[in-house]
Every structure is written in C-alpha cells, then in structure tokens.
Amino acid sequence: MNVPMLDLKAQYQSIKAEIDAAVADVLESQYFILGPKVKECEAAIAEYSSCTYAVGVASGTDALLISLMTEGIGAGDEVITTTYTFFATAGSIARTGATPVFVDIDPVTYNINPELIESKITSKTRAIIPVHLYGQTADMDPIMAIAQKHGLIVIEDAAQAIGAQYKGRRAGSIGHYGCFSFFPSKNLGGAGDGGMVVTNNADRAEKLAVMRAHGSKPKYHHKVIGGNFRLDAIQAAVVLVKLAHLDDWTAGRQANAARYDKLFGEAGLAGDPIVLPKVLTDRHIFNQYIIRVPRRDELIAHLKEKSVGCAVYYPVPLHLQECFANLGYEQGDLPHSEKAAAETLALPIYPELTDEQAKYTVDCVAEHLEKAAASS
Numbered sequence: 001m002n003v004p005m006l007d008l009k010a011q012y013q014s015i016k017a018e019i020d021a022a023v024a025d026v027l028e029s030q031y032f033i034l035g036p037k038v039k040e041c042e043a044a045i046a047e048y049s050s051c052t053y054a055v056g057v058a059s060g061t062d063a064l065l066i067s068l069m070t071e072g073i074g075a076g077d078e079v080i081t082t083t084y085t086f087f088a089t090a091g092s093i094a095r096t097g098a099t100p101v102f103v104d105i106d107p108v109t110y111n112i113n114p115e116l117i118e119s120k121i122t123s124k125t126r127a128i129i130p131v132h133l134y135g136q137t138a139d140m141d142p143i144m145a146i147a148q149k150h151g152l153i154v155i156e157d158a159a160q161a162i163g164a165q166y167k168g169r170r171a172g173s174i175g176h177y178g179c180f181s182f183f184p185s186k187n188l189g190g191a192g193d194g195g196m197v198v199t200n201n202a203d204r205a206e207k208l209a210v211m212r213a214h215g216s217k218p219k220y221h222h223k224v225i226g227g228n229f230r231l232d233a234i235q236a237a238v239v240l241v242k243l244a245h246l247d248d249w250t251a252g253r254q255a256n257a258a259r260y261d262k263l264f265g266e267a268g269l270a271g272d273p274i275v276l277p278k279v280l281t282d283r284h285i286f287n288q289y290i291i292r293v294p295r296r297d298e299l300i301a302h303l304k305e306k307s308v309g310c311a312v313y314y315p316v317p318l319h320l321q322e323c324f325a326n327l328g329y330e331q332g333d334l335p336h337s338e339k340a341a342a343e344t345l346a347l348p349i350y351p352e353l354t355d356e357q358a359k360y361t362v363d364c365v366a367e368h369l370e371k372a373a374a375s376s
C-alpha cells in the first residue's frame with residue numbers, strides 16, 4: 001500500500017469543477033492584483049477568524065513581515081518568539097533588522113512556554129510572536145497578560161492554525177495581529193503562495209493596506225517605505241472556494257487524529273513508547289499529527305521502505321541555525337525544543353486518508369518497534 005504524506009490531488013479532484021470555474025472567472029476578468037476577488041476573500045477570512053479586518057498579502061511570511069513593519073519594528077528592537085517553528089517566524093524578525101529572542105517550548109504542546117517569556121524581556125523588547133504549531137493555539141491568556149503588562153505587541157503566527165480555537169476565540173483574533181498562510185500544504189491552501197493578516201484595529205488595518213502597496217497613499221506619495229506584498233486574485237478565488245469546505249476537512253483531520261489515537265491504543269503503544277498529540281484547547285485543526293517515538297530516524301527509514309510518507313517538523317531549532325550563530329546560542333540552551341527536534345515525527349493526516357491507509361501506517365510503526373525491541 002502507498003500512503004503519501006499529503007495528497008493534494010485527491011482534494012483537487014473532489015472540488016475540481018468549482019476551482020476551475022473560479023480560476024476561469026478571474027482569467028475572464030483579467031483583474032489579477034487585489035480587486036473585488038481579493039476584497040471578497042478578505043471579508044470571508046475576517047469573518048471566519050472572528051476579526052473585523054483582513055489584509056491579503058503574498059504569503060504567510062509577508063503577513064509576519066508586514067505586521068512587524070507596520071509597528072515600525074526594526075534595528076535595535078527585540079522580538080520574542082519560539083525557537084521550534086518554521087524559519088519564516090524568525091526570518092521575518094531578522095529581516096526588519098530586529099533581533100529574534102528565542103524561548104523554549106512546552107514539551108506537551110510544542111508551543112512557546114509562556115512561563116519562560118518574562119525573563120527574556122528587556123528595554124528593547126517590542127513584540128512577542130507566539131506560533132500556533134501544528135494547528136493548536138499557544139496558551140494565549142498568559143501571553144496576552146505579559147504583553148499588556150510590558151506594553152508589547154502580540155503577532156500570532158497562525159500559519160498552521162486557521163480556524164483553531166482557544167477559549168472560544170479564533171486563532172488570529174487574540175493578539176494585535178493574526179497571520180495566515182495559504183501555502184498549498186496548509187489546511188487552507190491556494191494554488192501558489194498567499195497569505196493574510198487579520199486584526200480588530202481599524203488603524204492597524206489601514207496601515208497594513210498602505211504598507212502592502214509600497215507605503216503609497218495617496219498613490220505615488222510615500223510617507224513610509226512599504227513593499228509589494230499584494231495578494232493576487234487567482235489565489236483569492238481558490239481560497240474562497242476552499243474556505244467553504246474547510247470545516248468539513250477539519251472534521252476529517254480531527255477524525256483521522258482520533259482514529260490514530262485509537263489504533264495506537266489498540267496496539268498497546270499509546271503513551272509508552274509512542275507519545276501521542278494532546279488536545280488542550282477547544283479546537284485543534286491538526287495541520288500535523290505529531291508523535292514522539294524512540295529511534296525515530298530508523299522508523300523513518302522503515303516507513304520509507306513501506307511507502308508510508310512521514311516528515312520531520314523541524315529537525316533543527318532556530319537558535320541552532322547557522323544564520324543565527326551570531327546570536328550566540330549553544331546546543332543545550334533550549335533543551336525541550338532540541339529534544340522535540342530529535343524525537344518527533346509527523347504522520348499523514350490529510351482529510352482524504354482512508355481507514356486502510358491509517359491502519360497500515362500504524363501497523364508499520366508497530367512493526368518497527370517490534371524489530372527495534374528485538375534488536376536491542
């Protein structure tokens with residue numbers, strides 16, 4: 001049996017007529033950059049994430065960058081974030097000229113540990129970027145309390161968490177800015193790169209929109225230096241079609257997660273030796289299903305041999321990346337993140353995954369553990 005890590009073709013086949021018609025409409029209109037489709041998409045994403053405003057941008061990375069730029073964050077400033085995330089979170093901070101300050105994770109949720117934030121705050125700190133990793137929000141109440149106490153901006157990196165919920169609130173609506181990505185492998189993916197920033201503040205929304213178009217307002221007059229961060233209409237059209245299916249797909253991912261939990265339980269592996277994901281918030285949207293497993297790299301080889309897709313997110317925490325060597329972190333500085341990087345593995349969780357595929361995947365993991373036990 002073949003179990004791909006992600007099967008976007010299966011998803012496309014299920015909505016092909018709708019997608020093709022939406023793209024054809026944009027081609028007919030020849031209105032490609034911003035315009036009515038992008039406005040419609042912004043309104044829909046704002047509503048979906050319980051925010052008043054949304055500003056479409058060219059990627060999730062740009063969503064982060066433009067939020068920082070809108071706050072005027074740059075050289076001499078510090079921004080606190082998690083070390084265990086996709087590179088863009090910290091890359092965006094560094095690109096403004098500010099310094100990323102890395103914090104370790106809670107080993108249960110893999111999200112930033114709020115208890116470790118306050119000791120990292122200095123007179124230079126301007127913002128905190130919590131990341132809602134794998135589709136479950138960070139513990140936002142303590143983070144917002146710390147931010148308020150110290151007058152800091154909170155930018156939610158919700159690239160993996162559109163529709164996730166924390167104490168009744170949608171991801172992206174809790175901080176001052178919420179950043180989404182429409183990269184094709186995200187739960188709500190476009191037909192290329194795309195992203196969006198949501199906010200509940202009219203002034204910030206206005207500034208984001210200006211920043212997105214070279215800081216131009218009125219046209220050809222520039223009070224600030226922005227860039228070309230615009231969302232295009234084809235992406236907006238595709239995202240709009242897919243948004244109508246997102247809750248069904250989320251339910252599919254949640255059902256797959258529950259099925260894995262059950263199968264690992266029945267195989268006697270749940271908890272020990274395999275650590276399963278823990279849902280500690282109202283709505284985990286399972287962008288990834290992450291397990292911790294002994295001798296992970298041998299398991300990866302075994303799964304590959306069995307044609308089961310899997311992936312490591314992320315093998316090197318950001319504080320140990322070569323490009324951040326100048327920041328002076330060392331191995332051992334953020335131990336929970338380093339351990340997670342060495343032990344975790346993502347299994348296929350996309351909504352179209354079948355019962356047989358999930359069962360086969362768990363059987364292959366169990367087989368590896370038996371082999372490993374016999375050989376140790």
Ligand SMILES: *Cc1c(COP(=O)(O)O)cnc(C)c1O
Nearest residue numbers: 059060061086088159160181183
């Ligand atoms: C995907 C992702 C981004 C970047 O989004 P792009 O659209 O690929 O630029 C940022 N942060 C996290 C946590 C992501 O997973």
